[in-house]
Amino acid sequence: MSDHESTYVPKTGIERWLDSRLPIVRFGADYMSLPTPRNLNYWWTFGAILMVCLITQIVTGVVLAMHYTPNVAMAFDSVERIMRDVPGGWLIRYVHANGASMFFIAVYIHMLRGLYYGSYKAPREIIWILGCLIFFLMIATAFLGYVLPWGQMSFWGAEVITNLIGAIPMVGEPILIWLRGGPAIDNATLNRFFSLHYLLPFVILGVVVLHLWALHTAGQNNPVGVLIPKERTAKDTLPFHPYYTVKDGVAIILFMMMFAFFVFFMPNALGHADNYIPANPLQTPAHIVPEWYMLPFYAILRAIPDKFGGVVAMFAAIGILFVLPWLDTSKVRSMRYRPTMKIFFVIFVLVGMGLGWCGAQLPDAPVVPGMASFVLLDGELNSYLWLTRLFTAYYFAFFLFIMPIVGLRETPLPVPASVSEPVLSGGATPAAAVAQAEKKG
């Protein structure tokens, strides 16, 4: 949509004066009139929902920083003061804490949307890579933020996660000490985590701008997955406003209702009770788990018997997403027309949830209580350890084997020639449609 022509006409003298100096109103007006595929479904509203999440986190975060004290002696108490004494502080903190979970719910749906409809394929690779970068920055920001209340989970989460870096051979230990600012997690660590937690959301905002820039250069994908040629723009697109501002608005309201339900009725359901115990460097809680949105990656970390290997696998699980555009060999974007791949996709989603479930369990615990099994290598077969390994194997196989092989071997269904043209019986053959799609790309 980069060739979208400006239709903005400054009406008043002030607007004309401004337009020739800083065309910011024109920029906004052009954004609102962007031609948008007319067939976008509700899965496409999560981009706007994520924007709302980011702004919510930044605004509540800036306010919380006015009351929070980044010092090991005072951090926990300052958070309790926000909860008890600061006017409305409880609300702002609960919005911020649950907002992180909401952000991740939305981003996971947004990413799976992209995966299902092939939004990462040419010409949209950069959009996808920038999105992966945002996801990685979100994980880093969420981790840094979780340390700030200086409860038991904060402290031991920081201990375990920073120790991952210590697993790097040779340079791990010096980097670890440098990162923590001392031999252990302490005040220096808390201070720098606070500084970086404040910084990273603005870095995310910057990458979001690039993400949108790339999006509007390559053009939005759509549920059918075919590119919209210039001559069909009038038929196949609608202006962003009012059609998609309203559609996004409906989704945002529904999302906010769920958000509000958590904030007002179960604000601690997604957190861990142990984080209301002040950090104690001499006592580890009996069962430490990360926040729910990191559980799948935590499960992958524990699935590997070697310490450094586990760290590598965990980072590889995120890193592999960056090269996804080159692992998928299929020319058909939308999995609507890829019945075989659709099955593997559904299994992938279930495996992702399964990994999350496994990440919250003790590795040695039996999956089916009471069922007899045998010891395979280093653990009972009937244990979360082996279930996690099975899921981890599928997670990587999905990207490394299933995607390249299925793309080459499957027979896709006929792909419509355009967004508005229905598939006529005996009409477009898959090959023809693919060739056409390629030509347009």
Added chain:
Amino acid sequence: MALENESVAADQGDPNDKDPNRRDFIHIAAGAAAVGAGVMAAWPLVNQMNPAADTLALSTIEFDTSKVLEGMQVVIKWQGKPVFVRNRTAAELQRVRAEGAVGSPAEPDSARTKAGHEAILVVIGSCTHLGCVPTFNAGDFGGWFCPCHGSHYDASGRIRKGPAPLNLVVPDYEFTAGSTVRIG
């Protein structure tokens, strides 16, 4: 004068000239100076994250091990980390000695204690896996058990089972007077 003008004209006039000339040299030198200045400016910003002087000053502590009763352990804090001082029973000592050199790296118990104070074990109480504090007198080997990811240590602090790669670390320490140790 005329010669100098000519040489300038020659430099600018032939952009396809592949030979390094004085202008290339200036470009490279200026670029190198800018990179060098950038690195020099970045270094203090990186270095400030290293442990500060007051953090490093807390590097030694003293502790009287006679306060630890037989069969018990006392946890003291050194450099922000827990240190286990364990006074082992005769039965525990017999068990760890009978097992010989085990763990990772394989060590006999005698390599992990000081002569004349064999019952006292001083180890850093951070699991070598991901740094949790192992639970005293738990696990399959009568030593410690790490609740985070299930590492089992024996009463000599040697890793026997689980994901931890190494034995519990014995810090640098010495007995200064009688039963008093100085750690660090």
